[in-house]
Amino acid sequence: MQPFTYTRPTTAPDAVSAFASAGADARYIAGGTTLYDLMKLNIEQPRHLVDITAIAGLDKIETDGDRLRFEALAPMNAVAANDVIIRDYPVLAEALSKAASQQLRNMARVGGNLLQRTRCMYFRNGADGVYPCNKREPGSGCAALRGLDRGQAVFGTSDACTAVSPGDFPVALVAMDAQLEILGPSGSRTLPIGDLYRLPGDTPHLEFTLAPGEMITAIVVPKTPAGRGSTYHKIRDRESYAFALASAAVALEMDGDQVSRAHIALGGVATKPWRAPEAEQKLAGQRLTPEVALDAGRAAFSGASPGKHNGFKVELGARTVADALLIAAERSRS
Ligand SMILES: Cc1cc2nc3c(=O)[nH]c(=O)nc-3n(C[C@H](O)[C@H](O)[C@H](O)COP(=O)(O)OP(=O)(O)OC[C@H]3O[C@@H](n4cnc5c(N)ncnc54)[C@H](O)[C@@H]3O)c2cc1C
Ligand code: SF4
Structure with a gap:
């Protein structure tokens, strides 16, 4: 694993500033349940980690009013176990509770869950150069196109990449027309969840539409019968x-x-x-x-x-x- 520096700011604006000063090789880290894995595999090689888990009050779950709002640091299990969500929005509770394991869901946060990378086996197992992968190394080719494609996508594929988007919760959020609250170096904005994800096209290494240093701060789901x-x-x-x-x-x-x-x-x-x-x-x-x-x-x-x-x-x-x-x-x- 490549050496990296580590900071742990206590407010969201401080986290955005810390990321901006660290530069393009920085990453936010929340529960760390997928980023640390990818760092150990040398697929992700950040030089700076901005740990956002000490930001106070960024883990609230709000169910009053005309919307649901989950702040980015709410643990997956906390949202899945919320009585209102279980009763009135089982699609959200089930998408979370059917993901990963109890231990992982205790660590993992709903914000990090939206940004996990593909589980394509050639992407994860080929960092030693055995398998080409356009997502891991742009322009190197795609081992899945001529290899085992049992787990690959049947929608949204390109000649460069057929990898499946792995998350469960994002699928439920897309069905429910959720919006994201985002904070970045240029201020705050909202984004429909569907617009967070890119199709692979010729650039499968670009998976999300967040600008460098943008942090997801909350997920908002409109209430509906x-x-x-x-x-x-x-x-x-x-x-x-x-x-x-x-x-x-x-x-x-x-x-x-x-x-x-x-x-x-x-x-x-x-x-x-x-x-x-x-x-x-x-x-x-x-x-x-x-x-x-x-x-x-x-x-x-x-x-x-x-x-x-x-x-x-x-x-x-x-x-x-x-x-x-x-x-x-x-x-x-x-
Ligand atoms: C063995 C195993 C099985 C799994 N099975 C499933 C499954 O069946 N279904 C499923 O959906 N998931 C599954 N997962 C994935 C798991 O749900 C994710 O690892 C977890 O949700 C990621 O959350 P985290 O807080 O740990 O993210 P981290 O690992 O901390 O971060 C993930 C990514 O998000 C970025 N990030 C984190 N928070 C923010 C933020 N607020 N703003 C901007 N960027 C941010 C990080 O920079 C990183 O790139 C599995 C994981 C493992 C290890
Ligand atoms: S399908 Fe995508 S992630 Fe998998 S090997 Fe091909 S380029 Fe890499």
Whole structure:
């Protein structure tokens, strides 16, 4: 691991200043559950770490008023265990509680969770030069294109990169139209969560739209009646402590037994958290039967482009959406 300096400011403006003085090779660090791993693998090589965990009062969870607001340092487990979130927004609680492990979720913060990097095995295992990877080393090639692509994306891929965006919570936040509060050297701004993530295109090493030194300070989710009729359905190789092969975040506003509005986003299948407008439109005004749910699932995957070994994700993903829709509809009735 490369040597680095370390600072631990106690206010958000001080953290932004510390980052600005440290320069381009700086990184913020929160729970450290993924950044330290990547540093040990020599994939991330920051020269300066700005630890933000001593910033007082940046871990609040607010559920009053017309929105939910989670500050960036709220531990994943604290949000997942919040009674209001569990009752009124199960899609958010489940996306968090089905990620990683209890110990990791105690350490990891919701801000850091949004910025984790891909788990593509060629990205993580090739820093010794065995596998080319455009994301790790721009212009070096992509080992996954001709290698094992079982876990790779079927949406949003390019000739340079097919790596899946790994997080669960961002998928739920995209479905729920969340916004981010950001503080940076040029002041503060808000950003729709979907705009945080870039498609790989020719520059897969650029994954996020944050400017250097910008810090996520909070996540804001508008309150909606669809929250109660919601779920995060995650399919993986083993039932816990594994990333998604396919997942669906679904929230339904119902008018009797008809869908008046559906929110649907997909995980485990795309290079960024993936909204599914084709499926959402197909459901509007429909009575939700198992057949209608499967039709919507298939509509969600109509634009998929699988590779050699990941074609199974198309049918698996469609059925994941269908099951999620039926769970969400059942919840909206209770
Ligand atoms: C074995 C294992 C299994 C896992 N399984 C899953 C899973 O199934 N699903 C899932 O979703 N995740 C999973 N994870 C990932 C885990 O959720 C993340 O490691 C965690 O959420 C990251 O949060 P953190 O606070 O530790 O981030 P850190 O490691 O501290 O930081 C992550 C990144 O975010 C940046 N950063 C942190 N906070 C901020 C901020 N406020 N503003 C700007 N930049 C910031 C850092 O610079 C760094 O680049 C797994 C991790 C491990 C190790
Ligand atoms: S898919 Fe992307 S992350 Fe994986 S090896 Fe190719 S360039 Fe690297």
